Amino acid sequence: MPSKLNRFGTAMVVAGVVALATVTPARADFNPIGTEPAAPYAQPADANVPRRGCTTTLPDPANAAGSVPAVQVIYAWHEGNGNNYEAYAERIAKIVDRMDWLLDESTDHDQHIKLSCRTGHDTGTYPGYARALVVPEKIEAADVPGETGPGIVADDLEAAGYDNAGRTYVVFEDFDGTATAHCGGVCVATSDEWDSGTMMHELIHLYDVDHAKVSEVADTLSINDVMTSQYNDWQVDQEFNTYYDPSELPALFHTSSHPDPRRLNLAAWSRFTVPTCCDVGYSNDLLTAQERTIESQAPYGNPSGFTVSGGGWTQVTPPGPDGATSARYYDGRRSLTMNVQSYADGFVSVTRRPAVTAGQRYRFFARLTTPTSGNVKLRLSWYTFSNTLISTGDSSPYALSSSWQEYSVSAVAPGGAATVQLSVVSPSGQNFAYLLDSLQLNRCDNGRTGDGCRLDG
Ligand SMILES: [Zn+2]
Known part of the structure; x- marks a missing residue:
């Protein structure tokens, strides 16, 4: 009630x-x-x-x-x-x-x-x-x-x-x-x-x-x-x-x-x-606080811990109204703005690839918003111990809105997987900016809710 x-x-x-x-x-x-x-x-x-x-x-x-x-x-x-x-x-x-x-x-x-x-x-x-x-x-x-x-x-x-x-x-x-x-x-x-x-x-x-x-x-x-x-x-x-x-x-x-x-x-x-x-509990996260919340450095600078490639460029979201700065209103923590360019797919990735266990399910969460409109996908890219890409798994395209909605993609780590890269992908042909914040890589082993991942927020 x-x-x-x-x-x-x-x-x-x-x-x-x-x-x-x-x-x-x-x-x-x-x-x-x-x-x-x-x-x-x-x-x-x-x-x-x-x-x-x-x-x-x-x-x-x-x-x-x-x-x-x-x-x-x-x-x-x-x-x-x-x-x-x-x-x-x-x-x-x-x-x-x-x-x-x-x-x-x-x-x-x-x-x-x-x-x-x-x-x-x-x-x-x-x-x-x-x-x-x-x-x-x-x-x-x-x-x-x-x-x-x-x-x-x-x-x-x-x-x-x-x-x-x-x-x-x-x-x-x-x-x-x-x-x-x-x-x-x-x-x-x-x-x-x-x-x-x-x-x-x-x-x-x-x-x-x-x-x-x-x-x-x-x-x-x-x-x-x-x-x-x-x-x-x-x-x-x-x-x-x-x-x-x-x-x-x-x-x-x-x-x-x-x-x-x-x-x-x-x-x-x-x-x-x-x-x-570590033990088993309802939730967990395999990212660092910096990767999860995108702490700002100098305004307009590049946040540490992230890599961008393809169509677009990133910056720490400039100062502005609360709701347009961070999903969580941290002081000194803002969000990452991806300025999407149309000539190619754009990728924002967590540079570090957290270790995973083959056969274990994972769910990648992120909060995203845009002041205009555009589509993105969340991607899990699985790598071997020797850094060879095994496969990728994408969410369906999400049409972003003006609210900080949480999106996610979940998959079981394939055989031979040792690490995973997390990316937000903006398909080519678009010109818009989106804000990224509140990332989380959940190891789905709580054993009690559906697929074992924590629930959507
Ligand atoms: Zn209270």
Whole structure:
């Protein structure tokens, strides 16, 4: 239900000050157990969700001095509904385990949430683990009827000693609360609607990730992401180009509305373990951040990492209106403009040829737009170890439009293939310019969606 998106305040955390976006603040229906997201494919059944476990264990979770950075899970209650800790602790732990699962399973990298636990419980059993992980806290100021805002929760936690700078608090509210992210004294991700997608969405906000401009159409939001459709989707940044790239931690992304200067990479957050490659997950990418996003050098210069041949010439897209500069509104990242000339087929190729495995399916994605009109194809060219071309595979011609639409071509690497070249081909006879951005080479082995590739954005 897209309209429910308006319930979520947009946290903009700047120097400890929170500015809520102009959306109408939440008027939460108290709904302690929400519906778990089920896309891009179903999560494992409760019994099969891996137990995340404790990264660090303290005698007193309100005294985290000297401890590693971590997430502290809080069960927050008030007099109105009473203290249902015993009834809910294991259910909350399952939701936290699913939050960890979705982070790990979003990509082919192994990455997890660092969780803080308390001593005094037998973590060898699930009930004991849940009680070590989830700490109850009464929010006295929530006793009054009506909705309790995140500032009240944060103030209560701070007064109770939960004020360590190395802690981020994930608060399950057992009262009419608010699904939002808030920093003031302490940083809290709160929700009275308990499911992993909603709570992960709010936790991600606390690393200063806004509802980023992740659009194929200027100023609208992409749909396949826990940041924008947490009611259905559990996966994080399937394109590796909006706020999360575990394959290249120094890659930074512009995570708020242009011209906000903040840039970051969620994969580098101290509340998560360092990502390691490679395992099976929903999405992956075999390109570098430069190849994927086309970082600008000098205006009008030639971007590194790309080769042009045949009919046309390329340049970094000159400065201009947001939607005509980049598909993703990066600061310092723009796009590549191909000025097509009619005398021959034109080719823009990623110069480096990533390694592939014969018999494995791959999908090449790119976002393309033109202010006028024209046709292009996407091409996969397969090469042997000795750099001999084996074969090429083209998409059908795509008629480009004035929006940043995503296009793709998929094929199984033929026998003997060792590398692949990615190209955008403009058939001869055309005179127009197109913009290229947001490339991705997906190894289709998630094993769960159709042909195993990530879904179109
Ligand atoms: Zn949000």
